[in-house]
Amino acid sequence: MATRVEAGRWWRWREPGIRGHQAAAGWLFIAPVIVILGVFLLVPIAMAAWVSFSDWNGNGSPLGANAHFVGLQNYRHLLTTPGLDQNNFGTSLRNNFYYVVLVVPVQTAVSLFLAVLVNRRVKFVGFFRTAFYFPSVTSSVAITVLFLFLFSPAGVINKLLSYFGATGPSWLYDPRGFFHVILGQFGVHESSSLANGFFLGVSYWDWLAGPSIAMCVFIIMAVFTTSGTFMLLFLAALQNIDESINEAAALDGASEWRKFRHVTVPMIRPMIFTVVTLGLIGTWQIFDQIYVGTKGSPSNTTLTPAFLSFNTSFNANNWGVGAALAFILFAIIVFFTVTTRLLTRNPDRVPRRRRFGPTQGLGNPDASRVASAGSGSTP
Amino acid sequence: MNAHSKTRIARSRAALLLAMIAALAVTASTALGSSQSGKANTLTALIGSSGPAETYAVNNAAKAFTKRTGIPVNVVVASDLGQQLAQGFASGNPPDIFYLGNDQVATYAKAGDLAPLDNLKNVKSFYPSLRAAYTYKGHLYAAPKDFSTLALVVNTASWKGAGLTAKNYPKTWAQLASVAKKLTRNGQVGLCTNPEFHRLGVFMLQAGGWLVSKDGKTATVNSKANVNAFNFVKGLISSGSMKLTNQIGAGWGGEGFGKKECAMTIEGNWIAGAMTHDYPTVPYKAVELPAGPAGKGTLQYDGGWGLAAASKNKADAMSLISYLTQTKVEMGNAKAFGVMPSVKADRKEWLKLYPQFAAFLAGADYSRSIPTVPDIATVLGDFNQQLQGLPQTDPKSILNRVNGELQSILNK
Numbered sequence: 001m002a003t004r005v006e007a008g009r010w011w012r013w014r015e016p017g018i019r020g021h022q023a024a025a026g027w028l029f030i031a032p033v034i035v036i037l038g039v040f041l042l043v044p045i046a047m048a049a050w051v052s053f054s055d056w057n058g059n060g061s062p063l064g065a066n067a068h069f070v071g072l073q074n075y076r077h078l079l080t081t082p083g084l085d086q087n088n089f090g091t092s093l094r095n096n097f098y099y100v101v102l103v104v105p106v107q108t109a110v111s112l113f114l115a116v117l118v119n120r121r122v123k124f125v126g127f128f129r130t131a132f133y134f135p136s137v138t139s140s141v142a143i144t145v146l147f148l149f150l151f152s153p154a155g156v157i158n159k160l161l162s163y164f165g166a167t168g169p170s171w172l173y174d175p176r177g178f179f180h181v182i183l184g185q186f187g188v189h190e191s192s193s194l195a196n197g198f199f200l201g202v203s204y205w206d207w208l209a210g211p212s213i214a215m216c217v218f219i220i221m222a223v224f225t226t227s228g229t230f231m232l233l234f235l236a237a238l239q240n241i242d243e244s245i246n247e248a249a250a251l252d253g254a255s256e257w258r259k260f261r262h263v264t265v266p267m268i269r270p271m272i273f274t275v276v277t278l279g280l281i282g283t284w285q286i287f288d289q290i291y292v293g294t295k296g297s298p299s300n301t302t303l304t305p306a307f308l309s310f311n312t313s314f315n316a317n318n319w320g321v322g323a324a325l326a327f328i329l330f331a332i333i334v335f336f337t338v339t340t341r342l343l344t345r346n347p348d349r350v351p352r353r354r355r356f357g358p359t360q361g362l363g364n365p366d367a368s369r370v371a372s373a374g375s376g377s378t379p
Numbered sequence: 380m381n382a383h384s385k386t387r388i389a390r391s392r393a394a395l396l397l398a399m400i401a402a403l404a405v406t407a408s409t410a411l412g413s414s415q416s417g418k419a420n421t422l423t424a425l426i427g428s429s430g431p432a433e434t435y436a437v438n439n440a441a442k443a444f445t446k447r448t449g450i451p452v453n454v455v456v457a458s459d460l461g462q463q464l465a466q467g468f469a470s471g472n473p474p475d476i477f478y479l480g481n482d483q484v485a486t487y488a489k490a491g492d493l494a495p496l497d498n499l500k501n502v503k504s505f506y507p508s509l510r511a512a513y514t515y516k517g518h519l520y521a522a523p524k525d526f527s528t529l530a531l532v533v534n535t536a537s538w539k540g541a542g543l544t545a546k547n548y549p550k551t552w553a554q555l556a557s558v559a560k561k562l563t564r565n566g567q568v569g570l571c572t573n574p575e576f577h578r579l580g581v582f583m584l585q586a587g588g589w590l591v592s593k594d595g596k597t598a599t600v601n602s603k604a605n606v607n608a609f610n611f612v613k614g615l616i617s618s619g620s621m622k623l624t625n626q627i628g629a630g631w632g633g634e635g636f637g638k639k640e641c642a643m644t645i646e647g648n649w650i651a652g653a654m655t656h657d658y659p660t661v662p663y664k665a666v667e668l669p670a671g672p673a674g675k676g677t678l679q680y681d682g683g684w685g686l687a688a689a690s691k692n693k694a695d696a697m698s699l700i701s702y703l704t705q706t707k708v709e710m711g712n713a714k715a716f717g718v719m720p721s722v723k724a725d726r727k728e729w730l731k732l733y734p735q736f737a738a739f740l741a742g743a744d745y746s747r748s749i750p751t752v753p754d755i756a757t758v759l760g761d762f763n764q765q766l767q768g769l770p771q772t773d774p775k776s777i778l779n780r781v782n783g784e785l786q787s788i789l790n791k
Contacts, residue, residue, distance in 0.1 A: 057489075057490035057491070058465055058468050058469050058490055058492070059468050059469075059490045059491045059492050059688075059689075060468075060469070060471050060689070061469070061471060062469070066491070083784070083787055084757065084758065084761055084784045084787070088761070152628055153627070153628025154628055170625065170626065170628055173625035173626070173628060173767075175767060175768050176771075296764065297625075297764060297767060298625060298764070298767040298768070299764050299765060299767045299768045300761075300764045313465070314461055314462045314465045315461045315462075315465075315756065315757075316486070316754060316756070316757045317465070317486045317487070317490055318754075318757075
């Protein structure tokens with residue numbers, strides 16, 4: 001056993017036998033990738049991790065004499081020490097949470113809907129596909145600036161609303177929470193029982209604020225810009241479904257909705273997981289729109305952890321806390337990704353090996369019956 | 380050994396050779412790069428420019444310096460000054476000199492990023508208040524280059540339209556409230572300004588309050604005087620004769636004023652550029668801010684040149700800084716983009732140049748800069764965020780919150 005491990009050592013240049021030089025050549029060929037990944041990914045991540053455990057103040061290298069190990073101090077500063085940093089962190093989590101909770105389901109649904117639309121054989125389908133995809137290839141900075149104009153208090157959107165007799169809010173300047181506004185309509189205002197309890201420096205009442213009117217603009221923008229990208233992914237998945245399966249379902253008397261619900265959705269389940277995961281990662285990392293658009297205003301209601309991490313590091317010179325924030329954000333993203341994986345897992349628990357087989361994702365008994373009927377009818 | 384394995388060996392040798400050449404090329408280029416930056420004593424000046432006029436003026440001054448001393452200067456315009464400075468400090472290769480606001484000076488000085496400028500040749504020529512604004516733990520960490528104060532800017536056409544004359548320029552809070560009410564007509568609000576400490580703070584000073592106690596050790600944000608000040612502001616807002624710029628959808632007071640959304644605003648002398656370029660048809664005049672219960676008061680914003688502790692050419696950089704902060708250069712800047720020079724002696728000359736802005740310079744006699752405390756920019760940033768909700772919040776709760784935040788950084 002020991003000798004086999006010895007023989008398999010990864011740094012071994014010359015292995016016995018006919019494949020003597022292959023290991024060396026192999027390492028040479030992957031060397032560029034290893035170097036690139038190392039320099040641009042692994043080393044920066046390792047250094048950021050170190051900074052999050054240090055008191056580095058931005059002067060000189062973080063590996064130099066100016067940085068000292070301080071253990072979990074930066075994490076404690078954010079999570080358990082009351083103060084401005086904790087309050088900002090809690091606020092940014094709240095803002096981003098509502099952003100994610102609203103953007104991810106809506107963008108997934110909209111992009112799936114668009115994909116189903118452009119998957120049909122209709123006239124000008126190429127035009128529509130391009131049109132829907134267009135926002136995705138435009139720079140997010142350009143779109144943000146465009147939205148700043150559209151949603152300015154005297155902008156196009158409010159002009160449009162005024163034609164219908166409605167007075168639009170001042171959008172990006174309006175810090176009121178959406179849920180607070182709705183509760184206010186029913187006469188519910190800040191109640192002392194909720195205002196006096198705090199979590200991460202933010203009162204329970206403020207946790208329930210919902211996205212601010214300003215954040216709603218970013219939510220609309222995110223759905224607008226990302227739906228096209230995910231439409232493309234869904235389109236690819238939809239085109240992988242054999243037409244005969246749909247035909248078989250139709251022969252069995254399934255309505256359009258039942259076909260969609262029991263054939264299409266189960267068959268593209270892996271793609272739904274992909275889209276939701278990509279959506280979660282993208283939305284938890286929202287930065288450039290905030291940096292260009294509002295820098296956290298109004299009243300910190302568009303502050304997000306990614307922007308706060310940048311601001312804490314580069315402007316407040318508080319690098320350790322900024323890095324710790326980035327790692328907490330990383331943990332949050334991992335948590336949500338794993339949760340999504342568990343939730344979108346095939347309920348029939350097809351063994352891992354067979355999951356990518358021809359009957360991939362057909363967990364629903366109805367669907368698998370339809371599918372086997374379909375494959376049976378294919379010559 | 381067969382032919383097949385021979386070619387394989389040859390191939391792997393060729394690959395090795397290629398890899399070695401690549402490695403050599405990388406080493407050579409980095410070596411060249413470092414020798415380049417080490418050899419030349421070109422000074423780098425990083426500036427956060429307000430526009431082409433400022434960039435041009437600084438470049439010209441740098442060229443004149445090079446002509447006199449033979450030291451080449453490279454002026455770099457930052458797109459995000461704070462971020463680029465931070466990158467420079469972290470890399471150990473920062474720009475030699477750079478723009479430095481007095482809100483950041485303590486933070487950088489504490490981190491050891493800045494070299495003291497106590498021995499600058501012309502250190503005595505600056506206003507004492509400006510020197511104080513850049514002094515941290517007894518050392519001067521930036522050479523003041525210019526400053527601005529806030530004044531009341533009025534639209535003279537609206538003024539006449541409301542039946543007001545030069546006699547009516549407000550001297551007290553009561554008069555301010557009364558003219559703001561009279562000017563609120565024809566879809567225009569009397570007074571508008573940014574919802575931030577850096578504007579509304581003037582009322583704190585006029586009421587006799589300030590951010591910190593005299594010894595600078597205790598936060599006094601929620602003092603009675605400050606509560607009075609913000610209650611006065613909130614009263615103006617509630618009465619409808621004042622609006623914050625976020626209520627009218629303007630980016631800053633100058634925009635609301637220029638677009639005739641309001642007849643008066645509280646702004647610094649930088650408003651002149653915006654009025655000339657963007658709103659040339661709006662007639663305006665700057666007057667001193669009214670006095671509050673405790674007398675006159677205004678805020679002051681300071682610009683200075685900082686010197687990096689890691690600079691390799693400190694002596695040359697010092698002489699560049701003293702060149703850039705001498706009367707001739709500062710007056711050139713004043714002509715080019717309207718700033719007020721940091722050198723006392725320039726006062727009369729500046730007034731000759733800009734008689735219409737006398738109010739800004741008059742403010743220098745009683746204006747205050749924010750305390751030189753590390754992290755103060757973060758706390759004031761939160762103050763600004765909270766003030767955006769002033770119309771629907773109790774001022775006292777905002778002041779209490781900021782007071783706690785400020786006290787915690789003072790305790791550090």
